Amino acid sequence: MSLTPQELEQFDTLGYVVKPGVYSSSDLDPIKRAIDALVTQEAEQLREEGALDDILETEPFETRLYKLAQTNFAAAESIYAALQGKGGGGYSGPEMFDMVRHPALLSCVESIIGPEIVGSSVYRIRPKLPHWAHGEVPWHQDSGYTMAHCDRYLVVTCWIPLVDATIENGCLYVVPGVHKGGVFDHYTGGHGGFLEIPKQSLPGVEAAVPVEMKAGSVLFLTNTTPHASFDNNTEIVRWSMDLRYQSSDVPNNVGETPQDHTPEREPVTMACYPHEADFVLQSPSQPERVVATAEDFHRLRGIYEHGRVEAPGRGWTPLAKRETAET
Numbered sequence: 001m002s003l004t005p006q007e008l009e010q011f012d013t014l015g016y017v018v019k020p021g022v023y024s025s026s027d028l029d030p031i032k033r034a035i036d037a038l039v040t041q042e043a044e045q046l047r048e049e050g051a052l053d054d055i056l057e058t059e060p061f062e063t064r065l066y067k068l069a070q071t072n073f074a075a076a077e078s079i080y081a082a083l084q085g086k087g088g089g090g091y092s093g094p095e096m097f098d099m100v101r102h103p104a105l106l107s108c109v110e111s112i113i114g115p116e117i118v119g120s121s122v123y124r125i126r127p128k129l130p131h132w133a134h135g136e137v138p139w140h141q142d143s144g145y146t147m148a149h150c151d152r153y154l155v156v157t158c159w160i161p162l163v164d165a166t167i168e169n170g171c172l173y174v175v176p177g178v179h180k181g182g183v184f185d186h187y188t189g190g191h192g193g194f195l196e197i198p199k200q201s202l203p204g205v206e207a208a209v210p211v212e213m214k215a216g217s218v219l220f221l222t223n224t225t226p227h228a229s230f231d232n233n234t235e236i237v238r239w240s241m242d243l244r245y246q247s248s249d250v251p252n253n254v255g256e257t258p259q260d261h262t263p264e265r266e267p268v269t270m271a272c273y274p275h276e277a278d279f280v281l282q283s284p285s286q287p288e289r290v291v292a293t294a295e296d297f298h299r300l301r302g303i304y305e306h307g308r309v310e311a312p313g314r315g316w317t318p319l320a321k322r323e324t325a326e327t
């Protein structure tokens, strides 16, 4: 499986394209089971601490975290935090490794960036809980989160719903065709605490499109494609994952450790998102660099989880300051 010429054309002109059926439902089962096991582990801990009476082990994947949230919202938030992990990257078990190096996905990615493929450090598992004030991810470009010297490079985001994503449960919205206009000003402290491009300064936002997708389809986005997701007004959790890929000539931290980030280091020599580990997934020119086993993947991710990298931010101003200045 790879992207067709028409799909590549859409990706180039509109900044996004959806490829249906990249992961089959049996491809998704192991990661769903692994997430459920993590929920069990955290919920058991909370039960021991007296925060939960029932850990709802027989509740389906789609509803369990929401049902837990209905009995104790703070407990569900702490399970969510545990899924995100210390450095943000969260789970790096074998099921995650199989998701990030899934052959059909890598083949589609190769059709966009070529055969030398580095897994970008920023991957996330996201449970969008129903009726959750912090569930909204406001308008942003992924480049808003990365180092400024990477603005000129392509990093492909692959957004993968683990349940069908609909307008009702908070699918992604994208602004088509504005991804070649650079990185717009983002503000800190937006909805849900995320970075935000205010709607009034986002060109084309009135033409934004909701991207409803079946579980296992993949939405490919550029790092400058504005996107957002809003409320989940259903009774199921909109579970999704976002993975990112870049060519090996895009700045990365392969072969480095957090200790290589000294205060005097020049920012332009750093990876696009230096706080977590990038990893080589395919390299015809240097096959020995490929992370070949789930154990190596877990070890590599763990090195950064335990050693926080300090890197200069982009200096975005707080949203509150902007709003005060305008009024």
Ligand SMILES: O=C(O)CCC(=O)C(=O)O
Residues within 6 Å of the ligand: 126, 128, 137, 142, 157, 159, 227, 228, 229, 240, 242
């Ligand atoms: O999953 C979501 O709702 C938001 C995801 C997102 O913004 C991203 O992957 O960059």
